[in-house]
């Protein structure tokens with residue numbers, strides 16, 4: 001197990017944490033828009049906490065490859081009420097947004113973490129908001145919006161280049177007033193990464209190198225194409241995304257064993273079990 005960091009505003013459990021996903025979108029690639037209604041989204045978030053989620057990640061804009069952007073007004077309409085109700089229920093809520101305006105209103109509504117897949121590149125105002133609010137911040141590796149991000153998936157050494165680009169973004173955020181302890185890093189599995197060559201597997205294979213950056217690492221492989229491709233059989237197409245939850249739990253176990261601070265997953269229960277197995281295995285049951 002690698003380092004367990006403390007992140008301001010987030011409880012520490014002495015183990016890898018589980019971030020449950022609630023996509024308040026009509027077209028989410030991984031759950032088919034099941035939680036587009038606010039009431040259903042809040043219910044789903046509470047049920048994920050009951051299954052063992054430590055954090056609930058609320059997103060209002062699909063980031064799957066090819067997805068079109070939604071307006072700031074629509075994104076605000078989708079996420080802020082859900083953030084507010086979950087936070088009021090005592091849930092640790094993160095908001096999955098690239099927009100400073102959405103992050104700001106979500107923090108006001110009680111979010112304790114801003115999960116920015118663009119690492120501050122999509123909205124120049126994000127650094128100011130994160131610095132002024134002091135909120136914890138997920139800085140993910142990103143090379144452009146969904147509509148053309150795969151055209152940027154060209155690397156000579158994907159692990160070294162993702163590390164270098166994350167370091168550059170972290171330094172940029174810190175020079176804008178963000179303190180290092182606010183920052184959680186994420187290699188951005190599936191974002192400007194190709195299944196062939198296996199960029200995502202190369203990043204997971206060398207996950208421990210991300211500790212070189214001295215910040216907690218979030219791994220978000222849940223139901224992603226590199227898993228459905230792995231599990232597909234040669235002649236047929238990929239395994240359906242919603243049938244990749246066992247593989248996701250395997251990624252969780254291995255990520256936790258290699259010191260991931262948290263995993264971001266859709267199906268919480270098997271992953272909540274996996275992080276507990278990894279913790280008990282790692283310390284020989286000392287904390288049981």
Ligand SMILES: Nc1nc2ncc(COP(=O)(O)O)nc2c(=O)[nH]1
Pocket residue numbers: 021023028029030062063064096115116117138140186188189218220221223264
């Ligand atoms: N930090 C972080 N956030 C994310 N949000 C959405 C998605 C897209 O997946 P989904 O829409 O199926 O949840 N992936 C990530 C990710 O890899 N890292």
